[in-house]
Amino acid sequence: MNPDSTLSVIDQVFESITKSQESRLDLIIREKGNIRSVGEGIATVGGLPNVVTDELLKFEDGSLGLVYNLDEHEIGVILLDEEQHIDAGDEAFRTERVLGVPVGEALLGRVVDALGRPIDGKAAFRAATYLAVERESPPIMNRQSVDTPLQTGILTIDALLPIGRGQRELILGDRQTGKTAIAIDSIINQRDTDVISIYCAIGKQRAEVNRVVSDLQKNDAFENTIVLSASSSVPVGLQYIAPYAATTMGEYFMEQGRDALIIYDDLTWHARAYRELALLLRRPPGREAFPGDIFHIHARLLERSTHLKESGGSMTALPIIETQGQDIAAFIPTNLISITDGQIFLSPDLFQKDVLPAIDIGKSVSRVGGAAQLPAYRIASEELRLAYSQFEELEAFSRFSSRLDEDTLHRIERGRRIREVLSQDQFDTIDVVQQIALLIAVTNGLFDELDLSQIKPACRMMRNNIESELGNMSTKIKEGEKLEKNEEERVVNILRKLVDKKF
Numbered sequence: 393m394n395p396d397s398t399l400s401v402i403d404q405v406f407e408s409i410t411k412s413q414e415s416r417l418d419l420i421i422r423e424k425g426n427i428r429s430v431g432e433g434i435a436t437v438g439g440l441p442n443v444v445t446d447e448l449l450k451f452e453d454g455s456l457g458l459v460y461n462l463d464e465h466e467i468g469v470i471l472l473d474e475e476q477h478i479d480a481g482d483e484a485f486r487t488e489r490v491l492g493v494p495v496g497e498a499l500l501g502r503v504v505d506a507l508g509r510p511i512d513g514k515a516a517f518r519a520a521t522y523l524a525v526e527r528e529s530p531p532i533m534n535r536q537s538v539d540t541p542l543q544t545g546i547l548t549i550d551a552l553l554p555i556g557r558g559q560r561e562l563i564l565g566d567r568q569t570g571k572t573a574i575a576i577d578s579i580i581n582q583r584d585t586d587v588i589s590i591y592c593a594i595g596k597q598r599a600e601v602n603r604v605v606s607d608l609q610k611n612d613a614f615e616n617t618i619v620l621s622a623s624s625s626v627p628v629g630l631q632y633i634a635p636y637a638a639t640t641m642g643e644y645f646m647e648q649g650r651d652a653l654i655i656y657d658d659l660t661w662h663a664r665a666y667r668e669l670a671l672l673l674r675r676p677p678g679r680e681a682f683p684g685d686i687f688h689i690h691a692r693l694l695e696r697s698t699h700l701k702e703s704g705g706s707m708t709a710l711p712i713i714e715t716q717g718q719d720i721a722a723f724i725p726t727n728l729i730s731i732t733d734g735q736i737f738l739s740p741d742l743f744q745k746d747v748l749p750a751i752d753i754g755k756s757v758s759r760v761g762g763a764a765q766l767p768a769y770r771i772a773s774e775e776l777r778l779a780y781s782q783f784e785e786l787e788a789f790s791r792f793s794s795r796l797d798e799d800t801l802h803r804i805e806r807g808r809r810i811r812e813v814l815s816q817d818q819f820d821t822i823d824v825v826q827q828i829a830l831l832i833a834v835t836n837g838l839f840d841e842l843d844l845s846q847i848k849p850a851c852r853m854m855r856n857n858i859e860s861e862l863g864n865m866s867t868k869i870k871e872g873e874k875l876e877k878n879e880e881e882r883v884v885n886i887l888r889k890l891v892d893k894k895f
């Protein structure tokens with residue numbers, strides 16, 4: 393017998409023994425600690441010397457906690473279960489895993505909690521896989537500038553504040569100014585597209601979330617949407633992780649080369665949930681009692697929305713912030729304004745005057761979407777912006793003066809017509825071709841002779857007829873081709889005939 397081969401046989405036997413011992417050891421040496429205190433949504437744990445930040449802990453009763461603070465003598469843990477029966481002295485175990493959530497197609501048309509568990513009373517689903525809730529944002533090298541529009545179906549936004557796929561656009565305003573309405577309409581407008589939507593509700597009442605779900609269902613937009621809800625009644629830890637979990641669900645689609653739209657409604661509440669956790673865990677408070685890393689928690693969240701170079705997929709983020717007394721200089725709003733690529737500012741004054749959507753165009757901006765806007769918008773949008781901003785100034789001024797010259801009067805009348813055209817009901821999203829028709833009509837003065845009260849019906853009539861009247865020009869508009877000068881003139885003539893015929 394060859395002595396070498398004997399050796400190798402002995403080696404193998406030895407190896408297999410150590411392996412089996414290792415796996416047995418693995419089972420035996422699971423680190424165990426003890427709960428020192430349990431508070432509102434948090435707990436402190438002693439022991440577990442090797443535990444790492446963001447690791448999941450499992451308690452005696454099976455409920456979960458997230459390691460958040462690593463102090464010298466104890467660990468601060470965020471509790472993640474609604475039902476937990478734990479007490480000081482109970483055991484806490486390491487899992488050596490980070491928090492993950494299910495992702496995949498199966499979540500579409502479902503309502504889930506911040507851990508991805510269904511809360512709609514329907515059957516369990518089979519996830520494509522599980523991904524970590526906290527993930528690194530893609531490096532700059534892997535990002536691409538936005539080049540495709542994300543049509544919201546809201547004329548004011550698509551024409552004057554265009555959003556591109558992969559952009560982060562903040563929606564902010566006082567309560568009851570139509571913030572959620574804009575977000576929901578943007579989701580509804582994706583119903584005939586390939587865009588997947590995720591609506592992440594943070595700190596809302598259950599009834600509010602139910603209303604959103606039923607609005608989406610009524611408008612045939614729920615089947616392509618995931619609703620993630622961390623309502624005001626769930627532990628504050630779940631409210632804190634909700635937006636990260638929702639983002640992970642969107643990233644799954646983005647990384648596959650698909651386009652996702654994610655709404656965070658709202659991050660004011662998220663910041664408050666985080667402040668509560670931080671204060672409970674005795675992190676030192678800073679400005680407005682928020683912990684020092686409050687900027688970072690939102691920056692690292694929104695950095696994950698982008699347009700990927702390799703897969704070509706994107707995630708567009710519309711975070712919502714609720715201001716108080718229109719104060720956009722408060723801590724959280726200023727942070728978010730600096731993190732995002734622009735903001736849509738909703739004004740309670742406009743809302744009160746029934747100018748809906750109550751978007752204050754002068755205070756709103758979209759810094760990157762212009763590059764992605766369909767070419768057909770460009771000329772009409774620019775004229776519209778100019779005419780409208782002049783109008784706003786003139787209208788304010790004309791209140792103090794009764795004698796106005798011909799030209800000023802004309803501008804004011806044109807401005808009023810623009811405002812009529814831009815006003816839009818909820819759940820009545822407007823497609824690209826109809827939007828272009830309305831813009832061309834108003835900037836070419838086709839509504840100038842009409843009474844203000846006739847503008848709405850005239851717009852409706854145009855919207856109903858334009859697609860068939862335009863023929864192949866409507867395909868051109870939709871596919872992002874520029875209209876030639878003579879084509880635009882043809883559109884104006886078609887629209888003029890429509891107005892003349894009916895009004």
Ligand SMILES: Nc1ncnc2c1ncn2[C@@H]1O[C@H](COP(=O)(O)OP(=O)(O)O)[C@@H](O)[C@H]1O
Nearest residue numbers: 566567568569570571572573748749816817818
């Ligand atoms: N464009 C609109 N047309 C008509 N009603 C609207 C419009 N936008 C919002 N609303 C109504 O205004 C109210 C407040 O809107 P909501 O989106 O809930 O405000 P917020 O989210 O800012 O608190 C709701 O009743 C909503 O239906």
Ligand SMILES: [Mg+2]
Nearest residue numbers: 571572573657
């Ligand atoms: Mg709202």
